[in-house]
Amino acid sequence: MLDHVSVLIASGRTPEYAHPGDAGADLCSAEALTIAPGRRATVGTGVSIALPDGYVAFVVPRSGLAARRGITIVNSPGTVDAGYRGELRVTLLNTDADEPFEIAVGDRIAQLIVMPVSRAEFVRVEALPDSQRGEGGFGSTGVGGPR
Numbered sequence: 001m002l003d004h005v006s007v008l009i010a011s012g013r014t015p016e017y018a019h020p021g022d023a024g025a026d027l028c029s030a031e032a033l034t035i036a037p038g039r040r041a042t043v044g045t046g047v048s049i050a051l052p053d054g055y056v057a058f059v060v061p062r063s064g065l066a067a068r069r070g071i072t073i074v075n076s077p078g079t080v081d082a083g084y085r086g087e088l089r090v091t092l093l094n095t096d097a098d099e100p101f102e103i104a105v106g107d108r109i110a111q112l113i114v115m116p117v118s119r120a121e122f123v124r125v126e127a128l129p130d131s132q133r134g135e136g137g138f139g140s141t142g143v144g145g146p147r
Helices: 064-071
Strands: 008-011 025-028 033-035 040-050 055-060 072-073 078-080 087-092 101-103 108-116
Touching: 025 040, 033 087, 040 108, 055 072, 055 101, 064 072, 078 087, 087 101
Parallel strands: none
Antiparallel strands: 008 040, 025 108, 033 101, 040 087, 055 078, 055 108, 072 087
């Protein structure tokens, strides 16, 4: 059985899941605008929510917009903390080099994923324990597949 959490919404169009089992609920634009090629714009959704303590929401790109139009979110995922009560706004980036991206009121522009979150207790130590990965970071595993 799936767990459900109640998220209070005070304004804007209620985010909706397109299909049963979807992780992300669609966020729609509350304004009409055009994003020129290579440019970004912060788009209002008109939505204000109250998450329960112990939850976070992430604003993430829609895969169809990314694949078909080159539209992504600059700070993806955008983090919505439980204490935030303002409008959810989405900073979209048009990565297409040639075509502007037209947004109409009501267009689905992003998805909202609500998840439980753990709070960490940060413990200062003199040294970190060893691990198999160690300090290997960006690009440390190469580009080829497993061999």
